[in-house]
Amino acid sequence: MGFAYFPHTDEDIRTMLGRIGLESMDGLYSDVPEDMIFKGDFEIPDAMSEMEIRRRFSELAAKNVGLSVFCGAGAYDHYSPSVVQAIVSRPEFLTSYTPYQAEVSQGTLRYIFEFQSMMAGLTGMDCSNASMYDGPTSAAESVMMSVNCTRKKSRVLLSGTLLPQVIEVVKTYCKFHGITVTEIPYKDGCTDLEAVRTELQAGDVAGVLVPGINRFGIIEDLTGYADAVHAAKALLIVYSDPSALAVIRTPGEWGADIACGDAQTLGIPLNFGGPYLGFLCCRQEFVRKLPGRIVGETVDADGKRCYVLTLQAREQHIRREKATSNICSNQSLMALYVTVYLSLMGPQGMKKVNDLSYGGAHYLHAELLKTGLFREAFGKPFLKEFVLHSKLPVERLQKALLDVGIFGALSCGGDLVSFCVTENRTKEEIDRVVSAVIRCHIDRCRDIVNANLK
Amino acid sequence: MKYYDKLIFELSKEGRTGFSLPENTWPETADNIPDGLKRSGYPDLPQVSEPDVVRHYVNLSNMNFGVDTGFYPLGSCTMKYNPKINEETARHPGFANLHPLQPDETVQGALQIYSELSDWLCSLTGMAAFTLNPFAGAHGELTGLMIMRSYHMSRGDFKRTRIIVPDSAHGTNPASAAVCGLEVVQVRSTPQGVIDIDDLRPLLDDTVAGIMMTNPNTLGLFETEIREIEASVHAAGGLLYYDGANMNALLGKVRPGDMGFDIMHLNLHKTFSTPHGGGGPGAGPVGVAARLEHLLPSPVVGKSPETGKLRTETRTQGAGRISGFMGNFGVLMKAYTYILSLGNENVRKTGPFSVLAANYVKESLKDRYKLPVESLCKHEFVFDGLREANAGDPDREVTTLDVAKRLLDYGFHAPTIYFPLLFHQSIMIEPTETESIETLDAFIGAMRTIADEAVSDPDLLRSAPHNTPVRRPDETRAATHPKLKY
Numbered sequence: 018m019g020f021a022y023f024p025h026t027d028e029d030i031r032t033m034l035g036r037i038g039l040e041s042m043d044g045l046y047s048d049v050p051e052d053m054i055f056k057g058d059f060e061i062p063d064a065m066s067e068m069e070i071r072r073r074f075s076e077l078a079a080k081n082v083g084l085s086v087f088c089g090a091g092a093y094d095h096y097s098p099s100v101v102q103a104i105v106s107r108p109e110f111l112t113s114y115t116p117y118q119a120e121v122s123q124g125t126l127r128y129i130f131e132f133q134s135m136m137a138g139l140t141g142m143d144c145s146n147a148s149m150y151d152g153p154t155s156a157a158e159s160v161m162m163s164v165n166c167t168r169k170k171s172r173v174l175l176s177g178t179l180l181p182q183v184i185e186v187v188k189t190y191c192k193f194h195g196i197t198v199t200e201i202p203y204k205d206g207c208t209d210l211e212a213v214r215t216e217l218q219a220g221d222v223a224g225v226l227v228p229g230i231n232r233f234g235i236i237e238d239l240t241g242y243a244d245a246v247h248a249a250k251a252l253l254i255v256y257s258d259p260s261a262l263a264v265i266r267t268p269g270e271w272g273a274d275i276a277c278g279d280a281q282t283l284g285i286p287l288n289f290g291g292p293y294l295g296f297l298c299c300r301q302e303f304v305r306k307l308p309g310r311i312v313g314e315t316v317d318a319d320g321k322r323c324y325v326l327t328l329q330a331r332e333q334h335i336r337r338e339k340a341t342s343n344i345c346s347n348q349s350l351m352a353l354y355v356t357v358y359l360s361l362m363g364p365q366g367m368k369k370v371n372d373l374s375y376g377g378a379h380y381l382h383a384e385l386l387k388t389g390l391f392r393e394a395f396g397k398p399f400l401k402e403f404v405l406h407s408k409l410p411v412e413r414l415q416k417a418l419l420d421v422g423i424f425g426a427l428s429c430g431g432d433l434v435s436f437c438v439t440e441n442r443t444k445e446e447i448d449r450v451v452s453a454v455i456r457c458h459i460d461r462c463r464d465i466v467n468a469n470l471k
Numbered sequence: 472m473k474y475y476d477k478l479i480f481e482l483s484k485e486g487r488t489g490f491s492l493p494e495n496t497w498p499e500t501a502d503n504i505p506d507g508l509k510r511s512g513y514p515d516l517p518q519v520s521e522p523d524v525v526r527h528y529v530n531l532s533n534m535n536f537g538v539d540t541g542f543y544p545l546g547s548c549t550m551k552y553n554p555k556i557n558e559e560t561a562r563h564p565g566f567a568n569l570h571p572l573q574p575d576e577t578v579q580g581a582l583q584i585y586s587e588l589s590d591w592l593c594s595l596t597g598m599a600a601f602t603l604n605p606f607a608g609a610h611g612e613l614t615g616l617m618i619m620r621s622y623h624m625s626r627g628d629f630k631r632t633r634i635i636v637p638d639s640a641h642g643t644n645p646a647s648a649a650v651c652g653l654e655v656v657q658v659r660s661t662p663q664g665v666i667d668i669d670d671l672r673p674l675l676d677d678t679v680a681g682i683m684m685t686n687p688n689t690l691g692l693f694e695t696e697i698r699e700i701e702a703s704v705h706a707a708g709g710l711l712y713y714d715g716a717n718m719n720a721l722l723g724k725v726r727p728g729d730m731g732f733d734i735m736h737l738n739l740h741k742t743f744s745t746p747h748g749g750g751g752p753g754a755g756p757v758g759v760a761a762r763l764e765h766l767l768p769s770p771v772v773g774k775s776p777e778t779g780k781l782r783t784e785t786r787t788q789g790a791g792r793i794s795g796f797m798g799n800f801g802v803l804m805k806a807y808t809y810i811l812s813l814g815n816e817n818v819r820k821t822g823p824f825s826v827l828a829a830n831y832v833k834e835s836l837k838d839r840y841k842l843p844v845e846s847l848c849k850h851e852f853v854f855d856g857l858r859e860a861n862a863g864d865p866d867r868e869v870t871t872l873d874v875a876k877r878l879l880d881y882g883f884h885a886p887t888i889y890f891p892l893l894f895h896q897s898i899m900i901e902p903t904e905t906e907s908i909e910t911l912d913a914f915i916g917a918m919r920t921i922a923d924e925a926v927s928d929p930d931l932l933r934s935a936p937h938n939t940p941v942r943r944p945d946e947t948r949a950a951t952h953p954k955l956k957y
Contacts, residue, residue, distance in 0.1 A: 020817045022552055022744075023824060024907035033831040033908060045826045046724060048693045048847050055726050060594040064814025067556050073811065078565025080580035086570050091795055094570065098490065100521060102562075104528045112537030112553050114545055115750040118885050120876065120939035124535030125749035128528070131479050134956035138515040144955045147750070150606035153795040161650070182795045189768070189791030193617050193651045236508045264501040266508050279795070289581045290571030290796025291606070292752035304953065310750065315949035318934070322476060323941040327949040333609070333646035334890070338655045343646035346607035346740065346755075350748030353528075360479050360524045364513035366490035368501070375504075376497020398505055415574075424573055440492060 020064070085446050086287070087381075087418075087425030089402040089437030090232070091152060091180045095260065095370065096441050097284045097358065104357045105350055115310070115346070119325045120317075125349065126324035129312040132352040135359045139262045140276040141269020142298035147310035148347040149295030152279025153186035156226060156256055158308045158342055159277040159297060160187055163224025163252040164196055165341060166274075166306050170223035170251070172197040174216050176208040178231035179256060187226070196223075206233045206395030206404075210241055217249035224275075229257040229265065234402030234435065235395060236265055243272025252303075258282050259296065261400050263367035264375075268298070275299045284358025285351055294351035305331060308342030310349075373440035374401035377447060381438050384451045390458050394433060402437040404429050409457055417457030423450055474940065475530040480957045482527060483517035489524050534940040535749070536884050542910050544832075546851045546887035546899025547641065547689060549719045549741035551825075554812060557745065557805035566804065571796035575782040582781035585797060586772045588807045589756075595810075595818065596718075597728020598735060598758030602767045604798040608716055611736025611755025612647035612683070617790040618734055618759060618766045619681050619710050620651060625766070625788070631680040631708070637666050639690060639891045641716055644683045653680060660893060664690040664844040668699055675707035685714040686730065687721075687849035689891040689899070691829060701731035710734060718742045719903070720826055720850035723819035733760045743806035754802040768793045824904030825850040828911060832902050835915045839922035843894055850903070856896025857925050869925040869932050871896040876943065877924070877935040881917040 030042070039045065046054060065073065086094040105111065109124060116122030116129075129147045136145035149155040160173045173191065175184055177200050184200065191198045201212050208227050216222060225246045230236050239255065246253040254275040255268035260282035262268075268276035281293040299307055305328060313327035333340040362370065378401045385391045391405040407414055407426065411434055414426045423446075426434040438447065519527075537543070543550035569578055589601040605611040616634070623631040634653040636644045638660055645655045656679075659670040665688065682704050686694045694700065704711055713727040713735035719742045721727075727735045739745050740753035747753065759767065769785040769792050783797070813821065826849050833842065833852045840854035857874065861867035875885035875898070887899040902911060924931050936942060 020813075020820070022554065022812070022905050023817070023820060024905070025824060025827075029908040030827070033827050036834050037827075037830045038834075039830075042823050042827065045823055045830065045847070048695055049725055050695075050698060053697075053725050053729050055597075055724060055729065059591075059723075059815050059818060061591045061810055061813075061815055061818065064816055065811045067812075070556055070560065070808060070811050074560045074563050074565075074808075077580035077583060078563055080583065081565050081569060082573075082577035083565065083568055084570070084573060084577060086568075088570055088572060090572055092571050094568070096492075100489075100525055104525070104532075106558065107529065107532040108539035108553075109532040109535040109537045110749055111558075111746045112539045112550075113535050113749045114543070114548050114550060114747045114884075117545075117887075118536075118875070118879060119944045120936050120941055121534075121536035121879050121884065122749070123940050124531040124533070127478065127531050127534070129749075130955075131957070134478075134480065135514075135516060137956045150610060150752075150799075151795045154606070154610070154793075182792060185792040186794065189617070189793055190650070192791065193620060195652045236504065238508060240507070262510065263514050264510055265504060266510055270511065286567045287570050288567055289569040289578065289800040290798070291794075292799040292801050293795065304955070311953075311955060313949040314954040315945045317944050318942040321941055323944050325944045325946055325949050327946070327953060327955075330950075332642075334642040336646070337642050338645035338649040340642070340646040340649070343609045343613055343643050343650045344607070345609045345643050346738075346747070346751040346753040348606075348748075348752045349750030350746075351752060353749070356479070357524065357528060359516050360519055360527075361489035361521060363488055363490065363516050363518045365488055365518075366492065367514065367516065369490070369492050369495065372495050372500040372502075373492065373497065375501040376495060376499050379499045379503075380497055398508055400501065400504070419574065419577070424570055424577070427572060444496075 084422055084424040087423055087436050087438065087450060088427045090427055091182055092287055092290060093282045093439055094287055094441050095282055095439050097286055098361050100361055101284045101354055101357045105353050110353055111350065116326060119323065123323060126312050128353050128356050130314065130324050132356045133312060135356060136296050136298055139259050140298045141267030142276050143301040144304050145296060145298040146307050147312055148349060148352045149297050149309060150348060151293045151295045153183045155277040155295030155297050156183050157187045157190035159254045159275045160191065160224055160226060161194055162275060162306055162308060163254060166252060166303050167223040167250065170221050171195060172199060172221045173223055174199050174201050174213060174225045176201050176227040178203045178208050179228050180232045183256060206235050206397055207237050214245050217245060217251065220249065222249055222251045224252045224254050226254040226256060229255050229268065230261055230400060233395060233404045234399040235397040236400060239271040260370065264371045274303060280355050283355040285354050292348055292351050294348045294355060306341055309344045309347055370440050374438060377438035377442050378403060381436060381447045381450060385454065388454055390454055401439055402435060404433050404435045406432045407434045409461065413461065414457055418453050421449060421453045423453060425450060477527060478957055479517045479519065479527055482519050482523050485518060487518045487520050489519050489521040541882055542906060542914055543884040544886045544900045544902050545884060546901040547716055549901060549903060551744055551903040552905035553744055553746040554809060557808045560808045561801045561804040579781055582772050584804060584807050586781055588803055591810050592737060592756055592758060596735060596758050597726030599761035600764040600767060601756050601758045602771065603756045603803050604768055604794045605755040605757055606794060606799050607751060607753040608736060608738040608755045609643040609647055611757045612643055613650055614757045614768055614793050615712050615734040615736055616647055616651040616653060618763055619712060621766045621790045622710065622763055623680055630678050633678045634680050635674055635682040639688050639893055640683060640685060641689060641714060644714060664692045665694050665696065666700060668696055672703060675703055677708060679707060679709045681710035681712055683712045683714055685717050687717050690844060690853050691848040691851040692844065692846060693849055697730050716741060717850065720822055722822040724822040733763060739802055739806040744809040745802050745805040752799045752802055754799045766790055770797060821904055828902040828904060828906055832900060832911055832915060836918050839919055851899060851901035853891065854898040855894040857922055859926050861929055867929045869929050871898050873932040873935060874898065874921055877921050877932045878917060879936040880938045883914055883917060
């Protein structure tokens with residue numbers, strides 16, 4: 018029977034084999050040792066029609082539970098406008114390869130140039146590359162870049178307030194790449210600058226990676242970091258949520274040399290963790306050490322403005338083992354999500370997204386404290402994510418929320434739990450969190466009373 | 472609108488907006504952030520209306536060429552048709568809104584896709600276990616090499632820090648090895664284009680971690696001495712890594728596991744039909760032999776022995792964590808859908824049809840283009856430029872670049888050029904199994920016309936393309952005076 022993706026008729030096959038001078042399709046593998054030809058059955062399903070596939074996905078989806086998301090921790094439920102999906106679905110963007118042939122890739126090249134411009138603007142840095150895989154790998158590449166920029170130094174400092182997955186991924190890369198990692202402890206929920214200063218004294222530090230907003234949701238005050246780090250001839254790397262950078266102090270303003278992070282917050286759906294979008298920006302003097310693709314402006318043979326992949330002497334296809342990174346495929350289409358999103362949002366939209374998130378998060382924070390079932394953890398400024406000490410047992414609290422369709426109170430160690438509120442959460446949903454918490458407390462009290470009565 | 476020439480910033484006008492957000496009724500706003508932590512001023516983003524945004528990006532898309540536009544014979548990239556049902560399933564709202572840290576019991580459908588896709592890839596490749604976490608081919612290579620190093624280190628064998636890579640390898644192979652802290656040792660190819668065993672043998676000592684191979688290699692040739700290579704590398708205590716970039720040639724016919732490979736990656740955006748998105752996102756799952764399974768990066772998907780429910784697990788012995796969450800899940804859903812569409816029956820035809828197409832094009836053009844190795848090829852092949860290229864005449868010489876640019880005028884995407892590095896004028900052509908004989912014939916016709924033009928009117932080629940949205944860019948200027956933002 019015919020198959021929709023194969024255009025071959027029997028006659029086509031005969032014609033093609035004839036041109037090659039073969040009798041049968043088997044002849045195409047005459048160079049493969051006979052015992053290597055697979056003759057068994059693959060353990061995969063029989064072919065399904067589109068209708069059957071749709072049903073299969075409906076069945077699979079029914080095994081998931083859609084929840085009202087009050088959790089961040091590196092993946093944020095921000096709203097993505099309808100236009101974003103419409104544009105990224107254009108097959109001319111979707112089904113093209115890396116823009117090696119600039120003459121027929123101006124669409125991709127232009128949006129990447131716009132993306133680079135917007136990311137440089139948001140982070141306050143001089144330049145941006147075309148994208149990395151995700152936030153944690155962009156942090157790992159930043160750390161390797163700092164070693165590459167500073168020469169002969171092979172130690173980096175990581176703040177203990179970075180997201181756990183960022184710390185783990187950076188450590189994995191460093192372990193194999195031969196970079197020593199020192200994790201900086203935190204004090205009152207923030208990176209301990211004194212500990213950083215002490216470590217820098219050894220003189221062997223290439224880079225210092227700190228978060229702009231940390232795993233507890235705290236907006237860190239990075240005053241003094243750039244001076245301390247630069248005095249030790251190291252590079253300051255700031256890990257950021259670029260959505261928040263529309264309102265909070267930027268890596269550029271803190272004096273960072275490299276800015277990295279995950280741009281999932283700019284119009285990319287949660288998607289169970291991917292695809293997301295790593296970004297990497299730097300100061301001009303380090304641009305030739307940037308990993309990955311970079312698009313630049315130039316003119317064509319007629320003097321007309323156009324865009325190309327540039328500074329390719331850094332990359333693996335030219336430099337092989339001496340390249341700045343091994344990255345080849347990146348997350349280009351996700352950069353289109355972000356570019357379209359930021360075009361729609363503009364400066365006012367970005368401000369409003371942050372206002373709504375800030376307002377909702379602070380409302381929830383206040384309401385939770387009012388219940389008396391939580392205690393302030395660090396009391397530091399936050400934007401949309403915060404942690405509190407829970408007086409309720411954490412697992413029980415999480416379960417009580419889940420029972421009413423809420424994913425929140427993510428465990429941050431001990432009795433610390435985190436909540437996140439984006440503009441996508443309504444007041445009704447937030448109030449539902451608060452009543453579920455109170456309900457949890459009441460149920461627990463009743464259980465205790467009942468247990469005592471027994 | 473072929474000659475559209477705007478950047479989104481150039482459409483901006485103070486006061487225009489393109490967003491739709493609810494009224495802000497919260498008592499507090501981000502203005503309450505302490506001054507010292509606040510950004511000074513607004514970010515410099517464009518201010519445009521929604522219709523302006525739509526029209527701008529639709530116009531940009533019109534300046535692009537994709538698989539859906541036309542034939543895209545880019546060698547080693549497997550630009551096969553990207554089925555639309557894949558896009559539909561990957562956008563299913565029952566998955567798109569899942570947070571990656573949701574409790575396992577609320578994401579059983581997602582974990583089932585991850586788990587089943589892993590199993591299917593195992594069966595299709597002959598490996599024992601897969602991680603789907605790597606984001607791309609090069610990321611898979613790096614992950615695979617981390618597993619390789621972890622294996623040696625877990626045995627207390629710390630001196631194995633060299634990796635053998637053929638001179639014909641993809642550039643990512645040596646680059647991934649370097650990121651992984653391995654020293655690259657190059658092994659030569661024979662004049663027949665396959666690994667030179669006599670050059671390989673002396674390299675195999677107790678400092679060798681393993682070898683990275685692409686089979687078929689980047690010339691599209693099956694490494695016929697694979698048995699011998701496998702035995703020699705294993706006898707020396709090394710492992711064999713399979714670069715799956717060229718797996719499409721073998722899909723449904725030959726399995727890397729049966730060739731003796733210990734570790735491999737697949738490019739789902741090549742072999743398994745997920746679109747390349749102008750450079751990504753892809754996915755680079757890594758498969759391993761049974762004795763390496765415990766070294767896969769975390770998280771992994773396992774099954775609770777008590778409840779039989781799927782769950783995410785962390786492996787303490789493994790290579791470590793290489794991704795924020797569980798890879799490019801949306802891409803995994805597309806590959807999962809593709810395998811459902813293919814089924815057992817059609818997957819067997821995938822590799823063979825791709826090989827049929829490549830040999831057909833090769834045989835139809837080898838009288839006009841230099842074929843360095845006369846042999847059956849697999850899914851792709853390499854020409855070393857035109858037979859009649861007016862070589863040596865600086866005013867009339869036609870290079871591979873000229874041929875590629877002229878193809879754009881004829882409505883085809885160019886093949887991969889100047890790779891592999893074994894030849895000076897490499898043209899690497901990979902037609903894939905989803906192209907009809909009529910499309911292949913049209914391409915062959917264009918290539919033959921170009922060969923005629925090279926003789927009759929070389930300037931036409933040397934100044935090509937002529938019919939594209941822009942003409943040849945000044946790449947030197949882009950690199951010497953980098954302008955990287957608006």
